Amino acid sequence: MAAPAWAGGLRGLRALLLDISGVLYDSGGPSGGTPIQGSREAVSRIKKSGLKLRFCTNETQATRGKFVEKLQHLGFDVSEDEVFAPAPAACRILQERGLRPHLLVHDALVPEFDQIEKSNPNCVVIGDAAENFSYSNLNEAFQALMGMDKPLLISLGRGRYYKETDGLKLDVGVYMKALEYACDIEAEVVGKPARMFFLSALADMGVEPHQALMIGDDIVNDVGGAQQCGMKALQVRTGKYRPCDEHHPQVRADGYVNNLAEAVDTILQQLNQGESAQAAGM
């Protein structure tokens, strides 16, 4: 089979950045999720290939530690220092700027903010709070913002929805928009698609944007965000992917693949061909 068009641009590729939910596994259900066919092997193959690898997630329903534990339990070869997640990034920002958050997040994320001063809040931090997005909790966050001299809302991502095993679920971006409208303000986003978030993962690998490829299921936050940083990006047809994403009015992926395994197959094949050609002096 001929290589797809996007594979032609892989010369110089040194690093991969992978989204997790919808790319490695579908979240939800009693076991916390189901690996997507072939994705465990794909991660192992990347690691053996010599390509650098980081994971870049907007997951905020658990601390990074617990989240990585779950992935390991599902059979993925992932360690905590390979995962970039919004909450640790937000904690750095809060400390640097002397901000004291009112938190509207999932119960399981709260320990991530253990070291952060929270009395007399001067900002609101929202994550994917799921069931904690009650009317009463959203109203409290709203009242906290309205009571501030300069209302500051920090949102851990701006996703619209994600896919769990039992269907699509509203994501943090929806509640970010709700509070933006209620208070007539614009939120600061930490996590994808924020430029700083991608750049910090690239810096950690010591590569430039043009040397890295992002693979995700979210056409706007994964693909669009990475492209805005100068990376190439593929969309997988798993997770929250919908066929209309391939005709998105603003974002066009560099390529579309059926799943992570297919992407990794093609990438490693191309890199090997490149090496063989080099070895043969072509």
Added chain:
Amino acid sequence: MAAPAWAGGLRGLRALLLDISGVLYDSGGPSGGTPIQGSREAVSRIKKSGLKLRFCTNETQATRGKFVEKLQHLGFDVSEDEVFAPAPAACRILQERGLRPHLLVHDALVPEFDQIEKSNPNCVVIGDAAENFSYSNLNEAFQALMGMDKPLLISLGRGRYYKETDGLKLDVGVYMKALEYACDIEAEVVGKPARMFFLSALADMGVEPHQALMIGDDIVNDVGGAQQCGMKALQVRTGKYRPCDEHHPQVRADGYVNNLAEAVDTILQQLNQGESAQAAGM
């Protein structure tokens, strides 16, 4: 005391349109609300003056019948056929267009839709659902929309927040924005500030926009909405009024008054002066 500048434009005034919550009373608390000082007498004085009068509310936490009962119990001279509310207007639209709603509204509003077919929904109707705005209910409405060929969201108003006796509360517009963002659609608004809503109240009184004055506490939905229909509009400094409303970037009221009683004092005084002058052949 000299009449304020806005009073100069009252010649030809034939009708008043009053918002209810924040103008007649503050909602909330065990008795369902507290009349605003002087507002009961103000309503009675308008009725005696010969000016036509209608009430134009975005209240959707109760059926119109129950809502009017509460106002009467609070001592207001109001009857059901004088009150324009979004739910009865929405029912007319649903019937005219053969729409079957998935409802996300306050429990007490549900009976307003008793006569409407709701099986196999082809639109979502949201009102001020308050505690019913749970994550699970909002997610159900989202999934219903995503399952439609052409997702249609009808919102009973687009207010940001209202004031109850124990503080500011998020209004339906915030959840409308949330669902708009989640589904990448634009809602149809029934209620203020929709043009049709004001015009139907004016038609019921048989007056033209330039013959009517709107009085409300919401700078955008009451004042801005009425002005877009060609009416003049005052903002009261009660209810959800905030001082920064007087420097709103888009909307400037024709006048600001401390409360309804002050507005009615000034209006009746000006009309009486006008009549006296006419009688004197001036």
